[in-house]
Every structure is written in structure tokens, then in C-alpha cells.
Amino acid sequence: MAEKKLSKTNLLDDRDIKPEKTESPLDFLSRTGVTSEIKDAITLVIENRPEDPISFMAEFFDSHANTTTALVKSHQKLLLVHHSRPSFQNNLVLAYNILKQQKNSNGLQGLTGKTYNDLLTLLCRDLTGAEAEPLQKRIICFSHEVVRFPVFKLGVLSTFIYQDFLKQAESLYNELDLTERGKADKHLCEAVLYELQQATFKTTDDPISVIQVGSMLSSQHLNKVMSEALVKGGASSQTMAADEFIVGAAQILLEQIPDFR
Numbered sequence: 318m319a320e321k322k323l324s325k326t327n328l329l330d331d332r333d334i335k336p337e338k339t340e341s342p343l344d345f346l347s348r349t350g351v352t353s354e355i356k357d358a359i360t361l362v363i364e365n366r367p368e369d370p371i372s373f374m375a376e377f378f379d380s381h382a383n384t385t386t387a388l389v390k391s392h393q394k395l396l397l398v399h400h401s402r403p404s405f406q407n408n409l410v411l412a413y414n415i416l417k418q419q420k421n422s423n424g425l426q427g428l429t430g431k432t433y434n435d436l437l438t439l440l441c442r443d444l445t446g447a448e449a450e451p452l453q454k455r456i457i458c459f460s461h462e463v464v465r466f467p468v469f470k471l472g473v474l475s476t477f478i479y480q481d482f483l484k485q486a487e488s489l490y491n492e493l494d495l496t497e498r499g500k501a502d503k504h505l506c507e508a509v510l511y512e513l514q515q516a517t518f519k520t521t522d523d524p525i526s527v528i529q530v531g532s533m534l535s536s537q538h539l540n541k542v543m544s545e546a547l548v549k550g551g552a553s554s555q556t557m558a559a560d561e562f563i564v565g566a567a568q569i570l571l572e573q574i575p576d577f578r
Contacts, residue, residue: 388432391415392439400477413469430458433469440476444483451567452479455576468577475574479567486566489513490559500556510562514569 346352358374367373391412398405416428416436434457441449456472458464489509493501 387415387419388435388439391436395440395473400474409470409473410466412473413466428464428469429460430462430464431460433458433464433472434460437472437476440473441480444480448483448567451571452476452574455571455574458577471575472577479570479574482570483563483567486513486563487559489566490562493562494559499559501559501562503555503557506557506562506565510565510569513566517569517573 343352362370362373365373394408394412394415395405397408413428416432418426419428419432434453437453437457441453452475456475458468458472490501490506493505493509495501
């Protein structure tokens with residue numbers, strides 16, 4: 318009987334120490350970005366054909382390490398205060414200078430499109446791919462081009478404003494979802510989106526003030542718009558999902574952001 322208990326205990330012990338399935342070496346290299354970085358390094362060697370390829374690659378990876386550190390510092394600098402605060406403008410300049418001082422693959426200083434795009438990816442990490450893609454398509458730059466401060470400023474501000482705008486759009490939808498079932502009346506949603514569009518047009522001279530539009534519509538003005546929509550169209554059997562409403566609101570803001578391409 319004791320032997321059976323011992324045997325059972327041993328089986329449990331063996332099960333507990335059973336090694337977990339590990340990822341393959343290739344999967345590990347791909348996940349950590351090593352594969353793509355090595356491909357970039359080899360591509361540069363082939364394109365430039367330096368006399369000392371090994372030294373060339375060593376300089377490439379050294380520069381990449383410095384750029385990664387600068388990218389983290391720049392990102393942290395931009396997150397110190399909200400973009401609506403006056404001190405953010407100073408942080409914006411500091412963040413740009415941190416990246417501008419890094420040497421690129423040609424040995425020259427300046428913020429390249431690749432580093433700028435990497436920063437935007439960091440800033441958008443809380444967004445889903447579907448949310449980030451339409452914004453990034455408008456504000457990313459070519460990897461090889463030099464990014465000047467006005468472009469950097471507009472891209473970073475657009476990213477922050479866009480994210481805040483999406484949050485306010487979600488808040489607006491929650492107020493429109495009177496039954497709290499994730500299905501708001503379509504007439505109400507369309508009426509609010511129209512008001513949102515009109516209010517956005519009035520604030521295009523001041524990009525920061527665009528973010529105040531959602532707040533304005535979530536107050537007494539929103540109740541007025543909802544009442545007028547119900548009186549005009551009545552309650553509708555048609556509904557609009559939250560995703561559809563937020564996408565519609567996002568498109569309104571995106572139309573105010575210039576396409577860098």
C-alpha cells in the first residue's frame with residue numbers, strides 16, 4: 318500500500334517537473350527582432366560593399382544600440398506631461414534633440430524616418446492595429462528621409478490627440494447607448510457624428526483644441542442633439558455598434574491631419 322502511495326507521489330512529482338515546451342531558436346530570433354536587424358545589416362553591407370564588412374557591421378549594431386537607448390529616452394520625455402500642458406512643448410523639443418543627435422547608418426546626425434516611425438509605434442502601443450493603422454498611414458515618413466522638427470511635432474501631437482479623441486468617442490457612445498447593451502440608436506449616433514464633424518471644422522486652426530470637441534458634446538449640448546434627433550426621426554429599430562461609431566469619429570479627426578506622403 319505504501320509502495321502505491323509512493324508510486325503515485327513520484328508520478329505527481331514527475332508531472333510537476335515536466336519541462337514546458339520552449340520556442341524554437343528561429344522563433345526566438347524572430348520574436349526578439351534579431352532576424353530583421355541582421356537582415357538590415359546584411360542589406361547595408363551588400364549595398365555599400367565596404368572594405369571591412371565586419372567593422373562596418375560592428376558600427377551598425379553599435380549605432381543601433383545607441384539609437385534604441387535614445388528612442389526610449391525620447392519616448393519617456395514625451396510621456397512626462399499631458400500634451401495640452403505648456404511644458405509639453407519644451408519636452409517635445411528635448412525629445413526631438415535626443416533623437417536628432419544620433420548617427421544614422423551613413424554616419425551622419427539627424428532624425429531619420431525609420432527612427433521617427435519607431436517612435437510613433439511606441440506611442441501607439443496602447444492602440445489596436447486597426448486603430449493605429451489609418452493614423453500611421455498619414456503621418457509616417459520614408460525610412461531614409463530626414464525628419465525636420467515641424468514634421469516631428471505634428472506627427473507626435475497628432476498621435477496623442479488621436480488617442481484622446483478615440484477615448485472621448487467611446488465615452489460619447491456609452492452615453493448614446495441608452496439600453497447599455499452595446500447597441501445605440503443609429504439616428505442618435507449619426508446626429509452626434511455630424512455635430513462632432515461640424516465642431517471639429519471650427520477648431521482646425523488650433524490642433525490642441527480639437528480634443529475639446531468630445532467634451533463639449535458630452536455636456537448639455539449632447540442632450541440637446543439627442544432630443545432633436547429623437548423628435549426628428551423618432552426611435553429607430555436600426556442600431557450602430559460601438560466599433561462603427563468610433564471608426565466614424567476617428568475618420569472625422571483623420572481628415573484634419575495632413576497626409577505626410
